[in-house]
Amino acid sequence: MKVKICGITNLEDALDAIDAGADALGFVFYDKSPRYIDPFEARKIVDKLPPFIQTIGLFVNEPNSFINQVCINAKMQTAQIIDDDTFTDFKTLDSRYIKVLRAKSKADIEKVEDNYVLVDAFVESFGGEGKRLALEWFKDIDCSKMILAGGLNADNLKELSDFNFYGVDVSSGVEAHKGKKDKQKMINFIKAVNEI
Template sequence: MKVKICGITNLEDALNAINAGADALGFVFYDKSPRYIEPFQARAIVEKLPPFVQTIGLFVNEPNIFINQVCINAKMQSAQVIDDDAYTDFNTLDTRYIKVLRAKSKEDILNTKDEYVLVDAFVDGFGGEGKRLALEWFKDIDCSKMILAGGLNENNLNELKGYGFYGIDVSSGVEASKGKKDKQKMINFIKAVNEI
């Protein structure tokens, strides 16, 4: 199972996440988030990363021109897009992307198309709230193209056994405080993922 650690704000956390075994690092380009990072600050981190690590920018209700420019400025390889208000024209984005589904019910999950999607719990704010989705919503559903987010930590990962998610996304579950990761929590988290 792939692991993305989101909300990276500094090089130390980025390198600790990679050393713990993360496949991807997420950088938040939503300026109301406590984990927000300025694009050129993100670029300075990315330029010091080892090869084969995915860099993913998180965007909330932004037009293509903004997403494209930030991905260039910050050297992001993919965009993770929350598009509740239909600002983004996915057909003409210049970068690879994954859509975020903020699920309110099982029906939202059943309505997903046959494409990779990140599924998070719906909250009034955007991201890092630690709210969990009801796992029973995923029963008897093909989860092989779904990345699960929301309220995951080292102590509840074993509940994901048997669902076959493509990956998981964690932010607050491996933090010491908002915007600062905890090295040991990241190590423990990825160790727990590998035991699923």
């Protein structure tokens, strides 16, 4: 199972996440988030990362021009897009992308087409609140192209063992406080993923 550590704001956390075994690092380009990072500050971190680590930029209700420019400025390989207000024209985006489904019910998950998607719990503040999704919503659904986010930590990952998720995305579950990661929590989280 792939692991993305989201809400990276500094080089130390980025390198600690990689040392712990993260496959991808997420950078938040939503300026109302306590985990927001300026694109050029993100680029300084990305320039110091080892190879084979994916860099993912998180965007909330932004037009293509903004997403494209930030991905260039910050050297993001993939855009992770919340598009509740349909600002984004996915057909003409320059960057690779993954859509975020902010699920309110099982019916939302049942509508997912055969594409990779990140499924998060619906919260007004657009994530990072540690709110969990009801796992029973995923019963009898093919989760092999789904990345699960929301309320995950080292203690509850065992509950995912029957669902075959492609990956997990964690932010608040491995933090010391908002915007600062806890190295040991990241180590424990990825160890728990590997035991599933």
